[in-house]
Every structure is written in C-alpha cells, then in structure tokens.
Amino acid sequence: MHWDGLFEDLEGQLASEWEAERAALDAESERLRISRIDVRTRLRTLAAAEASVTVELPAGRLIAGRVVEIGADWLAMSPSHSRGTSLIPLTAVRGIRMDHGMLLASLDPAVPSSELRERMTLGFVLRDLARRRVPVTIEDLDGSRRHGTIDRAGTDHFDLAAHDAGSSRRAQDVRAYGIIAFAAVARIDLEPR
Structure with missing residues (x-):
C-alpha cells in the first residue's frame, strides 16, 4: 500500500x-x-464586429464611430455625429480607443478579408471619387479644413478644386485649385448623397 x-x-x-x-x-x-498581428487585421475584426471605436488623429482630434472598410493604406468610418463617411489614411491614425472587451476581441483570429478591397490604395479610392465628382471635406494634419471636389489623384497626391461646402463643382464656383499630398491628410469626409 x-x-x-x-x-x-x-x-x-x-x-x-x-x-x-x-x-x-x-x-x-x-x-x-x-x-x-498588424493593425489592419485588428481593424478588420472591429469592422466585422461593428464595434464603436474612437480614432485618435494628429493634434489630439478624435473621431468616434464604426469602422466600415479597410483598404491597403486607409480605413473608412461611419462617424457617430454625421450621416457621411470618413476616409482616414492609416498614417494619420495615432491610436484607437475602445472598450476592453472589444480590445481583447480584436486579437481573435483574423476575419476573412476581401482581398480586392484590401489591395485598394487611397489613390485608387480617390480616383473613383474624382470620377464620380463626389464633394469632399479635407482635414489636414494641422486641423485646417477645405471643401471641394477631387479632380484627379496620383500615387501620393491629389488635385482639389476648392468650392463652398454643399455646392457642386461648377467652374464659376471654384475658388482655387491645389495639389494635396496624401501625407498631409488626416481625414477626408464624403458628403452624404
């Protein structure tokens, strides 16, 4: 024993x-x-969960809402305070706030991605907006805002025809033309149609 x-x-x-x-x-x-795990994978999980997050932009600016799409170098959000969509270059994201449960959930194994969407660069999306003549509001890294329509987009910049918010791009209403580098953009707000 x-x-x-x-x-x-x-x-x-x-x-x-x-x-x-x-x-x-x-x-x-x-x-x-x-x-x-990279930040795009975590954002994809948050988008699939339709989680409410707050994205921190340069100079302490915040945008609260839901992540709705992820691209190669950008994310699209549906802001809580408006009906439009905001495109945010990933280079402008300083942080992402959410509740602890969603923070842990974002670590879960990856949600299947749409390879086509995830290969779309910011330039690709802006060329589509230019083709469709969608009015936009550009917020620079320093917080200044410009309204207008994107005329064309290259690999790292786009041309903006500045006009009043809420108006269409008509030659007589354009106040200025300019080139804006992607690196200078904190967010691009699309006006709801």
Missing part, C-alpha cells in the same frame, strides 16, 4: 509538471501569434 501511495503521488506530480509545461507552451504560442 505504501508503494501505491508513492506512485500515485509521483503520477500527480508528473501530471502537474506536464500541465504547467503545456500551459507555458500555450502562453508562448499565443504571444507569438499576437506578435504577428
């Missing part, structure tokens, strides 16, 4: 050590998986 107790005790210790080793390996495996 004494031997039975000893072997049971040894089996218990061995099982406990194996369980501790397995838990350590699982924890290390999870740390490795998380180390490979």
